[in-house]
Ligand code: 16G
């Protein structure tokens with residue numbers, strides 16, 4: 001009873017504003033911070049404690065709203081290996097978030113009984129340990145206060161990391177949970193994170209040189225100060241390292257976050273942030289507000305803006321890893337594959353399958369789907385076109401790479417590069433900073449300019465449109481969102497339209513984050529892609 005009283009007392013300051021409904025979506029809860037998010041965060045604290053007992057491990061909580069405007073915020077849970085909360089628990093999170101203060105203690109008890117049903121006594125007595133971090137939004141501190149109130153109420157122990165990027169928090173969770181095991185991931189400190197990455201970078205860069213500089217736009221988010229910190233650990237250009245020009249790293253002006261800058265701006269507007277001073281052919285990249293997404297771009301000699309999105313980073317990584325695996329003599333032992341969503345440009349899929357001769361798997365949108373599919377390969381490269389992505393190495397791959405004895409210097413070099421890649425890449429989740437360093441390394445290794453990278457294949461012209469509909473829930477898909485099963489007859493109509501276009505491809509799906517349906521179309525020419533998108537949009541309207 002003391003516990004239940006504590007829960008009730010703790011949540012008292014955080015009622016649900018009238019009529020609010022919350023949902024644990026693709027990337028956790030996300031909304032305007034002043035619409036009762038502290039209530040939601042409190043319930044996430046309760047759920048995290050139960051989850052920690054259930055898994056007998058440390059659970060992570062990240063407070064961020066990624067690329068959303070400055071007044072938004074959000075919260076998501078991170079499972080023990082640094083992956084996203086198991087899907088079957090998303091429903092519990094939603095139920096608890098929508099529970100009124102009066103019923104909270106009861107709901108908590110009910111959830112404990114339901115989820116810790118196995119050996120309820122032992123599980124209840126287990127300690128619950130939680131780690132958490134947040135981005136730079138001004139609503140952060142008050143949300144952390146609500147979170148701590150929940151953790152205190154249920155007697156959980158916790159560590160507050162303060163500011164972290166989302167992928168840094170994922171990294172910490174995995175480090176804490178693998179300490180003193182054969183799978184130790186690293187030291188669970190920021191210093192440990194930077195050292196691991198910098199050491200891997202130095203190994204993989206041995207004998208190679210990065211040409212020119214890279215301008216990194218940090219969306220005025222938490223990635224800015226963290227990237228500045230990492231730079232202190234990296235060799236400078238003069239030392240054979242890297243020249244990173246950090247821009248949009250102002251975290252003191254809250255309203256600047258994600259405003260006219262960042263990965264989402266660049267990807268949606270198809271242009272460089274106005275603040276960028278980069279000249280023609282200079283390498284640029286943009287992170288998002290919590291640094292888990294990155295896209296590259298440059299302005300070519302004719303002044304045309306060129307985007308190298310997640311598809312391009314994926315193919316770049318695959319080219320490199322396949323080549324290293326071959327040089328290491330491990331092509332037959334390591335099954336390398338790519339995971340994309342339906343949004344991946346058709347030309348990238350064709351390039352991977354026909355030129356690189358690697359398998360491609362397509363999954364529904366959302367990092368967790370891609371992540372799970374990638375885990376089925378020895379080396380699984382996954383990226384969404386919007387820049388979310390990473391590369392996973394299976395235990396078998398890690399073991400094979402680390403235990404193979406090289407027979408000549410070439411093979412040793414390849415094995416060392418693969419081994420360093422395992423450490424350079426943040427395998428828990430897409431990490432803009434780590435992905436950027438990896439892309440830089442691969443470009444250096446291949447001595448590729450941005451033009452070279454762009455010319456590996458030619459993107460099919462495409463068009464994405466957002467369609468307002470009366471009720472998006474009637475739009476149901478199959479085949480990794482590529483076909484509509486409902487409303488009836490719509491897919492037949494789309495298939496018929498697509499058949500009229502050379503290299504035509506199109507699909508419609510309900511957004512998981514906005515009240516709208518998205519239509520994607522690609523075809524041989526820009527004109528055709530636009531016409532196809534328009535016609536398909538008319539079908540779903
Ligand atoms: C979320 C997803 C992102 C996906 C996007 C799709 C995570 C961490 N984030 O932001 O991967 O691309 O939703 O949005 O999974 P949509 O459903 O509105 O098209």
Ligand code: ZN
Nearest residue numbers: 066288290292
């Ligand atoms: Zn993000």
